Amino acid sequence: MSAETDPPLRELLARQAGVLSRSQALRHLSARMVERRLSSRRWQAAHRGIYVAHTGPIGRDARRWIAVLSTGEDTLLGGLSALETVGFRGFLTDRIDVLVRAGKTPSGPPNGVVVHRTGILPGSDIHLMGGPPGTMPARSLVDAAQWAISDQRAWAIIAAGFQQRLVCADDVRTVLTRMSRAKRRSLISEAVTWSSGGVHSTAEADFLRLCRQAGLPEPRLQHARRGAHGRRNYLDAYFEESRVHVEIDGGQHMDVEHWWADMRRQNELWIPGDRLLRFPAWAVRHRPAEITAQLRAALRPIPFLNASPPSPGSKSLKIRKASVSTTRRTSPHQILDDSPPTAVVRRPRSTAEGVSRTLAERPAAPPQQQHSPTLAAACRSWTFAHRVRWQSAQDSRRNEKHRTCPPNPIGS
Numbered sequence: 327m328s329a330e331t332d333p334p335l336r337e338l339l340a341r342q343a344g345v346l347s348r349s350q351a352l353r354h355l356s357a358r359m360v361e362r363r364l365s366s367r368r369w370q371a372a373h374r375g376i377y378v379a380h381t382g383p384i385g386r387d388a389r390r391w392i393a394v395l396s397t398g399e400d401t402l403l404g405g406l407s408a409l410e411t412v413g414f415r416g417f418l419t420d421r422i423d424v425l426v427r428a429g430k431t432p433s434g435p436p437n438g439v440v441v442h443r444t445g446i447l448p449g450s451d452i453h454l455m456g457g458p459p460g461t462m463p464a465r466s467l468v469d470a471a472q473w474a475i476s477d478q479r480a481w482a483i484i485a486a487g488f489q490q491r492l493v494c495a496d497d498v499r500t501v502l503t504r505m506s507r508a509k510r511r512s513l514i515s516e517a518v519t520w521s522s523g524g525v526h527s528t529a530e531a532d533f534l535r536l537c538r539q540a541g542l543p544e545p546r547l548q549h550a551r552r553g554a555h556g557r558r559n560y561l562d563a564y565f566e567e568s569r570v571h572v573e574i575d576g577g578q579h580m581d582v583e584h585w586w587a588d589m590r591r592q593n594e595l596w597i598p599g600d601r602l603l604r605f606p607a608w609a610v611r612h613r614p615a616e617i618t619a620q621l622r623a624a625l626r627p628i629p630f631l632n633a634s635p636p637s638p639g640s641k642s643l644k645i646r647k648a649s650v651s652t653t654r655r656t657s658p659h660q661i662l663d664d665s666p667p668t669a670v671v672r673r674p675r676s677t678a679e680g681v682s683r684t685l686a687e688r689p690a691a692p693p694q695q696q697h698s699p700t701l702a703a704a705c706r707s708w709t710f711a712h713r714v715r716w717q718s719a720q721d722s723r724r725n726e727k728h729r730t731c732p733p734n735p736i737g738s
Contacts, residue, residue, distance in 0.1 A: 348360070348377070369381075406466075411456045425443075463497075467487040471510060532610045536618065546566060603624055
């Protein structure tokens with residue numbers, strides 16, 4: 327029977343992504359059989375005393391097993407490498423972090439493997455069911471945050487762990503209680519408090535802190551809504567009373583695909599009537615006065631957005647129609663005299679009824695306006711001159727007619 331068809335060895339290779347140590351190989355094969363497989367290039371040596379049972383490219387799962395097996399027994403994956411085995415996304419790196427106890431010193435780890443030592447490693451922090459074995463998600467998240475290259479990346483790791491539902495706040499606080507000398511302990515504790523409340527980045531935490539300092543209403547964080555295609559989206563902040571959404575954009579939003587996704591989501595918000603404000607992450611921290619001013623202007627109530635059109639039977643619509651009807655039936659005398667408009671009357675059934683009603687309900691004529699004596703004299707003078715010119719023109723036409731007409735023979 328050949329070695330690859332041996333059930334225990336085949337099961338071992340399937341569980342460890344095709345990687346095994348020399349001690350594991352000698353449990354199933356002789357030293358001569360191992361050397362023959364290496365010389366015939368059926369196997370390849372990945373590190374000193376570590377073999378891969380194929381000659382193809384080595385994947386990420388195999389690299390993690392190589393890192394654990396090459397650094398000795400009781401070695402665990404830690405940090406982002408351990409989180410990746412439980413489904414953590416968004417922080418892919420080529421570095422592999424392993425965790426060993428303080429009294430152990432591995433010699434010559436493979437390239438790309440970083441060894442961390444710890445004196446606090448209880449059994450509750452060990453996840454033996456992982457492939458390969460590593461620390462529990464809460465411990466891995468704390469280690470990844472304290473091993474991060476910057477405070478901002480550490481905060482983002484903590485927020486991503488809560489956003490992806492891999493940890494809960496109580497488990498992380500329990501780990502922090504045991505690790506009293508952990509690096510960035512206060513920052514991790516603050517990030518846990520904010521992230522458990524819905525803040526998923528340092529920029530969102532800065533924005534929420536800005537709203538509280540400015541006395542603005544506190545928004546709802548990570549507001550869930552469904553897009554046009556039924557997909558659930560999460561918006562950074564939402565002021566429900568004013569129907570104002572706020573998006574805090576990081577550097578990844580400048581990518582073409584992210585940019586178009588942001589524009590499509592913004593259009594879907596504007597169509598039903600909601601408004602969207604966008605702020606870059608750096609402006610929230612370095613331009614708080616400008617952000618506050620625009621927020622105050624956006625949260626100010628707008629009447630025409632909140633008012634609903636009157637129904638056909640509403641009282642306001644009836645009053646408006648009545649005012650228009652009475653205005654159309656107002657006489658010129660009433661407009662000049664500033665008197666109240668007349669009421670709308672029913673159309674008469676006959677001419678006699680209309681005449682009698684008109685004579686009975688006809689308002690009294692307004693008094694004649696009093697003019698100044700000078701204006702009255704000028705009007706009389708103009709009227710007299712006009713009459714004189716008209717009479718002269720009539721006389722001239724009559725005389726011209728008599729001159730042109732022939733004499734009547736009968737009367738001669």
